[in-house]
Amino acid sequence: MTVGGFAAGRYVPLYRNLVRREVRQRYKGSALGVAWTLVTPAIMVAAYSLVFKFLLRIQIPHYALFLFVGLTVWTFFFGGAQMGASSLVSNASLVTKVSFPRQIVPLASMTGNAFTAGAMFVIALPLCVILTEGEWAPLVMLPLLIVLLGAFTVGFGLLLSAINVYFRDVEHILGAIGLPWIFVTPIFYSFSTVPGLTGDKEWVATLLHWCNPIAPFVIAIQDSLFWGEWPFWGDVLYSVVAAIVMLVVGMRVFRRLEREMAVEL
Amino acid sequence: MAVEPGRIRLRGVSRHFRVIHDRNLTLKETMLRRRRTTATEKWALREVDLDVEPGQAIGIIGQNGSGKSTLLKMLAGIIPPQAGTVEIGGTVASMLELGAGFHPDFTGRENVYMNAAIHGLSEREVNDRFEEIVDFAELQEFIDMPVRTYSSGMSMRLAFSISSHVHPDVLLLDEVLAVGDEAFQRKCFGRIFEFRRTGGTLVFVSHDPASVERVCDRAVLLVDGRIVDDGSTADVLATYHRRLASDGRVDEPEDQAEDEDPRVWGNREVVIRNSRLIGNDGPTDRFMAGEPLTIEMEVEAVHPVQTPIFGISINSVDGPLFFGTNTRLDELEIPGIEKGAVVRFTIPSLPLHDGRFTVQMAVVSFDESVVYHWLDRWLEFSVFPKVTGIGPVDMSGGWTVNADEGAPGAWAASVSVGDPDDEL
Numbered sequence: 140m141t142v143g144g145f146a147a148g149r150y151v152p153l154y155r156n157l158v159r160r161e162v163r164q165r166y167k168g169s170a171l172g173v174a175w176t177l178v179t180p181a182i183m184v185a186a187y188s189l190v191f192k193f194l195l196r197i198q199i200p201h202y203a204l205f206l207f208v209g210l211t212v213w214t215f216f217f218g219g220a221q222m223g224a225s226s227l228v229s230n231a232s233l234v235t236k237v238s239f240p241r242q243i244v245p246l247a248s249m250t251g252n253a254f255t256a257g258a259m260f261v262i263a264l265p266l267c268v269i270l271t272e273g274e275w276a277p278l279v280m281l282p283l284l285i286v287l288l289g290a291f292t293v294g295f296g297l298l299l300s301a302i303n304v305y306f307r308d309v310e311h312i313l314g315a316i317g318l319p320w321i322f323v324t325p326i327f328y329s330f331s332t333v334p335g336l337t338g339d340k341e342w343v344a345t346l347l348h349w350c351n352p353i354a355p356f357v358i359a360i361q362d363s364l365f366w367g368e369w370p371f372w373g374d375v376l377y378s379v380v381a382a383i384v385m386l387v388v389g390m391r392v393f394r395r396l397e398r399e400m401a402v403e404l
Numbered sequence: 405m406a407v408e409p410g411r412i413r414l415r416g417v418s419r420h421f422r423v424i425h426d427r428n429l430t431l432k433e434t435m436l437r438r439r440r441t442t443a444t445e446k447w448a449l450r451e452v453d454l455d456v457e458p459g460q461a462i463g464i465i466g467q468n469g470s471g472k473s474t475l476l477k478m479l480a481g482i483i484p485p486q487a488g489t490v491e492i493g494g495t496v497a498s499m500l501e502l503g504a505g506f507h508p509d510f511t512g513r514e515n516v517y518m519n520a521a522i523h524g525l526s527e528r529e530v531n532d533r534f535e536e537i538v539d540f541a542e543l544q545e546f547i548d549m550p551v552r553t554y555s556s557g558m559s560m561r562l563a564f565s566i567s568s569h570v571h572p573d574v575l576l577l578d579e580v581l582a583v584g585d586e587a588f589q590r591k592c593f594g595r596i597f598e599f600r601r602t603g604g605t606l607v608f609v610s611h612d613p614a615s616v617e618r619v620c621d622r623a624v625l626l627v628d629g630r631i632v633d634d635g636s637t638a639d640v641l642a643t644y645h646r647r648l649a650s651d652g653r654v655d656e657p658e659d660q661a662e663d664e665d666p667r668v669w670g671n672r673e674v675v676i677r678n679s680r681l682i683g684n685d686g687p688t689d690r691f692m693a694g695e696p697l698t699i700e701m702e703v704e705a706v707h708p709v710q711t712p713i714f715g716i717s718i719n720s721v722d723g724p725l726f727f728g729t730n731t732r733l734d735e736l737e738i739p740g741i742e743k744g745a746v747v748r749f750t751i752p753s754l755p756l757h758d759g760r761f762t763v764q765m766a767v768v769s770f771d772e773s774v775v776y777h778w779l780d781r782w783l784e785f786s787v788f789p790k791v792t793g794i795g796p797v798d799m800s801g802g803w804t805v806n807a808d809e810g811a812p813g814a815w816a817a818s819v820s821v822g823d824p825d826d827e828l
Contacts, residue, residue, distance in 0.1 A: 149524045149526075150524070152517075152520075152521040152526050153521040153522055153524070155521070156517060156521040157518075160507060160510070160518060163510075164509065167509050233522065235482065236482065236498075237480070237482070237498065237522050237523075238480050238481035238496075238498075239522065399484070401477070401482045401483050
C-alpha cells in the first residue's frame, strides 16, 4: 500500500510549514514572543548559579556560562525528546486524515525545539570564545558533536513519539524523569568539582558518566566549547556509537509502528 | 508500481478493527490486564475487489458502519489493509474531513500554505494558485485574519477550495458537500464536474443518494464490508433503496408515551399507546416516493369519551407543514370510544419525493377545547426519490421544447418523467 510512489522532496514544504507553525505557535500571542527563548534559560541560570555557586560552592570559573552551555545541550536534547514524544498525539487530526510520511511530524517538532536551543547556542558561542581561557582549536569538533547530538536526539524522539501513540504514558514518564535526569547529568557541576565524587567515590562518577547516555555528549561539548580542550576520545567514540544506535533503533521502531498509527490515534 | 495514473486496483482487501471497550490504554493497564483485554474484532472490509478506470467517477454507498469510510481511508493511504493489495496510480488528494490541519491562530493565508503543503503542493504551486483559491472561497477580505475568526462555513469554503485546487489524478471525497450554503454547494459541484471533465478519477462517499447520482456514473454498494452491488448509479441506488426499505422495520417500544417528553401533552383520557408507519412490506420508516403510506395508531380510552376526533399531520424535519387533516374535517363521524380503537390514515401513493419527514398525531375533543393526547413530531420517516429532480415534493412531469416554430430549422423534443411504465 502506498500512495503514488512519493518522492521525499514532495514533503519538504510540509515539513517546512510544520516547523514554522511549531515555532510561531509557541510564541504567538505572548508579549515577549521569541525573547522567551532566552528569558527562561536566563532565569534558570540565575537561580542555579545562586544555589550551586554561592550556596554549594561549586568551584568552576564563569560558572553561569558553564551552566548555560550545559543547559543549551540539555534543552536541545530533552526539549526535543519531549516535543517529539507528544507530537503525533497532538497532531492526531493531521495523522488520521491525511497520508504522508509520519516521521515529518516528530521531526518538525524537534526542529522547532532546535530553534530555541539554537538561539541559546548563538549566545553561548561568542561568550565562551571571549571569556574562557582555553584554546580555540577544539571548537572545530563542535559541528561533529552537534551532528551526533542531533542524530541521538532524533532517534530518541522518533522512538518516543511512536511508542507514545500506543502508550500515552510515555509523555508523562518523560516529564517525571526529566528533573532527576538533569541532576545526574554533569550540567550543574562537573564530575571533578564535586567533592563527593572524588577519591574512593570515583566509581560513582564513572557510573554517572558512562551509564547516562547523554552525559558523554554533554561533557564532550563542554570540553570543546567551554573549557577549550580537545574532548576525551572515549566521549567522542561513545557519542558516535550512541548516536548511530539510537538513530537506527528509533527509525526502525518508528517504521514498524507507523502503519497502524492512524488507527490507534 | 505498474498502475497508470488515475487507475485504482484493489485485490482481496480486508481489514478488521479491534474494538477495545476502554480507549486510551495506559501502560499500567496494559501490564495488569494483559490477558483480559475485552476486545472484539469487527470486520470493516472483507475481500474487496475493485477496479476503477482512469476518469471514472465512482460512488460508494452503504449505511453507517458498512465500511465506506474505511475503504476511503485505505485509498487515501491512511489505514493499511491487513490482507490484499491497494494500488493507485498517480497522485491522490483526499477531502476527508475538510480543514484537517487548519490552525485557528494562523491567518487564512498561512493555513492555505500549510494545507496545500499537506496535499503535497510546493510553495511555487501554491503561489500560482493562491488568487484562484481565495477567489473561489470568496474570502478576499478575510484571508489575512486568523481562522478562528471565521465562521464554520467560511473555513469549510476555504478548505474545499484548497483541496479542489490540488489537481490530483485521483480525488477522494467524503460527505463534504453538505457544507456551506446552497450557492456554494452548487459551486462545489461545478468544481467537481470540471475535475471530471479534465479526466480525473473521482471516488465519492456519501449518505446522500441524490448527490451521488449527480456526480457519479458508477456506484458500488457496501454491506457489512462487502461489495454487494456494482453497476450504474441508478441501478445500485435502486438496490440500496430496496434494501433500506426492507431492512427498515421499526421496533416499537412497549409504551411510546414518555411522561417528560416535551413533544407529548394532553389530559390522557384517551391515550395513543402505539403508533407506526406501514409501507408496502409492513412497518418501516423508509419509503420510496409513490409508495403507499399508512399511519396507524392504537388508541386506548382510559375513560370512555364521546365524539373524539383524530388528526395527523406531516412536516419536514426542519419544520414546514406539508399536510394535515383530521376526522372532523374529513367528515368521519365517531360517536364515542369505550375501550380502544385502531386508527389508520392511508395515503395511497406518497406524493413526497426526497427528504426526511415527521408525523404528528392527536386525539382531541370535538370542539378541540380538550386535548386528550398530542404527540408532536412523533414518528420520523425518510422518502427516497423514484424519479429525477430534487426537493421534498414529487412534482415530476414532462418537458417539451419547440424551437424556432414555423422557421425552416424548426425542431421539437419532449420527455416525460415518472411514467408508471418508466420505472427505475
